[in-house]
Amino acid sequence: MSKEYEMVIGLEVHVELATKTKIFCGCSTEFGGAPNSHTCPVCTGMPGSLPVLNKQVVEYAMAVGLATNCTINQNCKFDRKNYFYPDNPQNYQISQLYYPICINGGVEIDTPEGGKKTIGIHEIHMEEDAGKLVHDEWGESSLVDFNRSGVPLIEIVSEPDMRSAEEVIAYLEKLRLIIQYLGASDCKLNEGSMRADVNLSVREKGAKEFGTRTETKNLNSFKAIQRAIENERERQIELIEAGEKVVQETRRWDDNKEYSYPMRSKEDAQDYRYFPEPDLVPIVISDEWMAEVKARQPEFREEKAIRYAEEYKIPEYDIDIITSSKKLADIFEETVAICGNPKKVSNWLMVETMYLLKEKGIDADRITFSPKNLANLIQLVNSKAINGNVAKEVFAKIFDEDIEPEAYVRENGLTSVNDEGELRKAVEKIIEANPKSVEDIKAGKVKAMGFLVGQTMKEMKGKADPGSVNAILREIFGISE
Amino acid sequence: MANIISDETIEYVGILAKIELSDEEKEQAKKDMGNMLDYIDKLNELDTEGVEPMSHVFPVDNVFREDVVTNGDDREKILSNAPEEKDGAFVVPKTFD
Numbered sequence: 001m002s003k004e005y006e007m008v009i010g011l012e013v014h015v016e017l018a019t020k021t022k023i024f025c026g027c028s029t030e031f032g033g034a035p036n037s038h039t040c041p042v043c044t045g046m047p048g049s050l051p052v053l054n055k056q057v058v059e060y061a062m063a064v065g066l067a068t069n070c071t072i073n074q075n076c077k078f079d080r081k082n083y084f085y086p087d088n089p090q091n092y093q094i095s096q097l098y099y100p101i102c103i104n105g106g107v108e109i110d111t112p113e114g115g116k117k118t119i120g121i122h123e124i125h126m127e128e129d130a131g132k133l134v135h136d137e138w139g140e141s142s143l144v145d146f147n148r149s150g151v152p153l154i155e156i157v158s159e160p161d162m163r164s165a166e167e168v169i170a171y172l173e174k175l176r177l178i179i180q181y182l183g184a185s186d187c188k189l190n191e192g193s194m195r196a197d198v199n200l201s202v203r204e205k206g207a208k209e210f211g212t213r214t215e216t217k218n219l220n221s222f223k224a225i226q227r228a229i230e231n232e233r234e235r236q237i238e239l240i241e242a243g244e245k246v247v248q249e250t251r252r253w254d255d256n257k258e259y260s261y262p263m264r265s266k267e268d269a270q271d272y273r274y275f276p277e278p279d280l281v282p283i284v285i286s287d288e289w290m291a292e293v294k295a296r297q298p299e300f301r302e303e304k305a306i307r308y309a310e311e312y313k314i315p316e317y318d319i320d321i322i323t324s325s326k327k328l329a330d331i332f333e334e335t336v337a338i339c340g341n342p343k344k345v346s347n348w349l350m351v352e353t354m355y356l357l358k359e360k361g362i363d364a365d366r367i368t369f370s371p372k373n374l375a376n377l378i379q380l381v382n383s384k385a386i387n388g389n390v391a392k393e394v395f396a397k398i399f400d401e402d403i404e405p406e407a408y409v410r411e412n413g414l415t416s417v418n419d420e421g422e423l424r425k426a427v428e429k430i431i432e433a434n435p436k437s438v439e440d441i442k443a444g445k446v447k448a449m450g451f452l453v454g455q456t457m458k459e460m461k462g463k464a465d466p467g468s469v470n471a472i473l474r475e476i477f478g479i480s481e
Numbered sequence: 482m483a484n485i486i487s488d489e490t491i492e493y494v495g496i497l498a499k500i501e502l503s504d505e506e507k508e509q510a511k512k513d514m515g516n517m518l519d520y521i522d523k524l525n526e527l528d529t530e531g532v533e534p535m536s537h538v539f540p541v542d543n544v545f546r547e548d549v550v551t552n553g554d555d556r557e558k559i560l561s562n563a564p565e566e567k568d569g570a571f572v573v574p575k576t577f578d
């Protein structure tokens with residue numbers, strides 16, 4: 001291959017909003033109900049039913065728009081997108097085409113080359129989700145569950161500003177973090193609360209014209225996105241090199257087979273015949289309303305990072321990990337507010353918490369322990385009531401069951417023995433039993449002291465402060481720090 | 482009639498609407514659609530320069546619901562509208578993406 005190619009990528013990102021109810025009816029959006037248990041005449045498209053807009057949807061959409069530097073369309077409205085599919089009971093989807101709520105925004109990403117780059121956002125619009133089709137493997141029919149029908153979505157349409165899979169992922173991570181910080185969605189790719197469709201074309205490097213693009217759907221993880229992008233790039237380059245044409249089409253990615261295939265046959269007309277939605281009145285967003293939403297915006301990651309460095313004086317590395325999740329950042333701040341010691345709190349979050357999250361395969365935003373219990377644990381360690389090893393054991397319990405560390409330590413007899421006399425007795429016993437080590441130490445091999453500390457800890461069944469044991473030994477042997 | 486609807490157009494509209502028309506019905510529909518488009522042409526004669534497109538007849542905006550669950554589980558009633566039902570779901574002809 002002599003020619004050099006570059007990709008031009010734009011994304012359509014659907015995000016399920018974290019409202020309690022659907023966009024146009026008072027049905028619950030809760031997950032996991034029995035099929036069709038969260039439905040009503042509106043979200044099953046019964047004739048004569050009328051939609052009424054959920055105000056929270058507008059506020060979330062506006063909040064995301066403001067956080068991504070968009071202009072808010074202060075006069076916006078809904079449109080009707082017409083198509084037939086069994087998961088769409090009305091035979092149309094209520095969406096926004098002509099006056100979407102947010103336009104002309106963008107977010108800054110860090111590029112793999114170490115620079116900064118702005119990815120433009122063409123628009124963000126509000127719309128409703130479709131129901132779910134379950135295919136009966138043996139039967140001649142499919143089953144439809146409308147529990148997801150009418151769940152509010154925003155669709156964030158980027159400009160074709162991305163040039164690599166890495167940039168795509170950086171952009172998605174940025175969006176996800178902003179939206180999670182806003183509490184507007186949990187943005188889980190694997191659970192479908194964030195879905196990204198990739199519009200991709202390939203052109204010779206330096207060319208001005210865009211190539212023909214395809215749209216790839218069904219990407220459920222960052223890895224799948226990465227693989228699908230590489231795969232589609234190769235496929236299009238092969239076509240071009242063979243002198244064939246790339247067909248503009250929608251393709252479905254199969255992550256198990258690492259392969260995509262065209263989704264709809266050409267005979268299927270893609271003509272949505274949009275028109276203004278007659279069942280919904282226009283939305284007028286006053287300056288006051290916009291200011292209110294803006295005033296409620298949380299402190300975002302970049303602002304937090306600056307404040308953490310100043311206020312808590314913890315290293316940049318710590319800040320990076322802690323602010324990577326709103327939940328972690330909240331726990332950090334609340335814990336420090338109780339027990340101080342920001343670096344110690346940070347260590348518990350970065351090391352033990354991250355380890356347990358990884359081991360159990362859960363995301364940071366699903367953490368259930370309370371800052372109060374972590375703070376108490378840190379206080380117990382500080383006052384030498386428990387030692388480091390016991391603390392780890394207790395923390396695992398806090399992580400799993402949010403137990404109260406003080407009561408737990410007491411009930412399980414884990415308190416360290418700090419009685420000087422008792423400790424000294426144990427140390428003396430160990431010295432007597434290990435004449436060889438004693439000789440070594442006297443001969444200048446101070447390292448042998450570690451062994452005696454270990455033996456004493458064992459003798460105390462782990463319930464001693466190794467620092468205190470060490471101090472007693474040093475005193476006995478007359479070794480200074 | 483100034484607007485003549487072609488056979489292809491009526492065929493296409495039929496596909497979009499998922500309806501099958503007899504030849505007779507097609508002829509009638511072509512005539513009706515032509516008349517409608519003529520009427521639109523008539524409207525287009527008006528000078529609407531500087532006039533905001535109207536999306537609603539009533540001067541009403543911002544009709545909202547609060548985000549509060551008001552519907553309970555009405556599955557039985559909803560499913561009674563299904564032509565066929567299985568395991569609490571609507572049964573439709575087998576459909577793939």
Ligand SMILES: [Zn+2]
Nearest residue numbers: 025027040043
């Ligand atoms: Zn409903």
